[in-house]
Amino acid sequence: MSHPTSTILTESGTNELEIIEFHIEKRLPNGGTKTCYYGINVAKVREVIQVPETTDYPNAQPHMIGVFSSREILTPLVDLAGWLGIPKSPDVESKFVIVTDFNRMTNGFLIDSVSRIHRISWNDVESPSQFLEAGEQDCVVAVVRKEGHLIMILDFEKIIADINPELSMEKYDIRVDKSIDLNQKMVSKRNAKTVMVVDDSAFIRSLIQDTLSSAGYNVIACKDGGEAFEKLMNIEQEAAKEGVQVRELIDAVVTDVEMPRMDGMHLVKRLRDNNSYRDTPIVMFSSLMSDDNRHKALTLGANDTITKPEIGRLVSMMDQYIFETV
Structure with a gap:
């Protein structure tokens, strides 16, 4: 079949x-x-x-x-x-x-x-x-x-990571990655920034969170697109109450594609339809990122895409979109 x-x-x-x-x-x-x-x-x-x-x-x-x-x-x-x-x-x-x-x-x-x-x-x-x-x-x-x-x-x-650990993202260790700037000045700079991570796999979500946290970023973790959207709407309300821009409270979003309640593509679409999140850096991090899916993600408004084995690119990508677009 x-x-x-x-x-x-x-x-x-x-x-x-x-x-x-x-x-x-x-x-x-x-x-x-x-x-x-x-x-x-x-x-x-x-x-x-x-x-x-x-x-x-x-x-x-x-x-x-x-x-x-x-x-x-x-x-x-x-x-x-x-x-x-x-x-x-x-x-x-x-x-x-x-x-x-x-x-x-x-x-x-x-x-x-x-x-x-x-x-x-x-x-x-x-x-x-x-x-x-x-x-x-x-x-x-x-x-x-x-x-x-x-x-x-x-x-x-x-399942695949458990059966073949050599192919797992768990093998990645940011501390030995020479391409990532981990000096105290840069880590402190990242420590003033917050990234939302959205993934329905607790296993993957933890790996992404650990990688970004080890580089200095603050992380808000969500288990699906529905939870992420609800939290982002609450952040929008909080920003309005404090009289500040949303970007003062959340700096970027990293989201999976396939998730319960609301998938990543629909999350991107909803955020880009909202003036408060129109310019928020959004990176889609998925195992399904074919050329066709990448094109669709970018068309909907994602800034970039990354496949899950490439977790080593994630911190540099966050640095690029958070600091170079300020």
């Missing part, structure tokens, strides 16, 4: 997306099974295929079944049920593989079945914090209610 390239996610900030619903069959102690419902953004999926022939990879990470060739690209196959800790059937031949393509990486995830594609509004995508206290180790970024089921949208960046 291949699918046409979807443009809904970033289509003029419509705040809509498409997700592929897929299933993993959990083996119960009594020998029965229970269907677990999961979802992934269509924009991250290259294709869904039958289980290919794989080759064992020496010293592979746990839950990595092997590697296979996907359109001439060497692709790891991950046992998703194993990673999630779900007891499963050992029968592999009847299963399927979701082949993903984001963050400039291709990966395969073993699943039991694919159901259908749902087109939904981000307004109908709920934050998992409504169900549980989501921490950095949580692998669910959002929840969708469909046909009496809860579909869990998984944090595939977190």
